[in-house]
Amino acid sequence: MRRQTSRNLLFRRRRFDDDVIILCVRWYRRFKLSYRDMAEIVWELGVLVAPSRILRWVVRYAEDFSQLWRPFERAVGGSWRCDETYIKVGGHWMYPYRAVDELGRTVESHLSRTRDMAAAKAFFRKALKRHGQPLTITLDGFEPSHSALRRMGMRNEFNYRWENPVKIRCCQYLNNIVEQDHRRIKFRVQPMLGFKTFYNARRVLVGIELMQKIVKGQFRVPAHFGHNFGPIWRTALSS
Secondary structure, X not given: OOOOOOOOHHHOOOOOXXXXXXXXXXXXXXXXXXXXXXXXXXXXOOOOOOHHHHHHHHHHHHHHHHHHHHHHEOOOOOEEXXXXXXXXEOOEEEEEEEEEOOOOOEEEEEEEXXXXXXXXXXXXXXXXXXXXXOOEEEXXXXXXXXXXXXXXXXXXXXXXXXXXXXXXXXXXXXOHHXXXXXXXXXXXXXXXXXXXXXXXXXXXXXXXXXXXXXXXXXXXXXXXXXXXXXXXXXXHHHO
């Protein structure tokens, strides 16, 4: 790979080219690869990178990449299906809260150390702040999630009782779509050796969710960005 003459400020003072960093981060999040696998792949491309360096890139650029892609994100539907799953971090169970709309498009995600009302409130506030008020919110039978929404509604954090209120319902079959969507995340997390810290787990999951949104077609990419992933990513991250 050739060294670039002009660089994205996001990668300033980095020894490796922008394209190398973007490719390593993007492929690691998308495919079932270890850091050692990723290092061997880029070595085949003529670049020698230590697996530990790729780990630092993945953690460092997770939230930056997600924020730079956000202006191109399409609006989600008004029917949210919410659920929580579990992953192991440092030998303990942690709980990713996730929501998708009626078409399976990712609404929001939030990793929590606990599975309780406070965690549910943090997740719903994050989703409401980013996407506004939905028409319906579908939950499973886990009571703390219902309690969190009731208390938020009573505090007027969203329209709970007045004209055109948000409909909160519990239906096992309508939530199948989000339970199936958990597989996309667990499919990628499974081959990893495990997260050692909550900080790393949260940032890596942000990156995985971003890649799944791209796969689902949740971003409106302008035509002048190009048709290949390389130019699209370079342009999106520099816009």
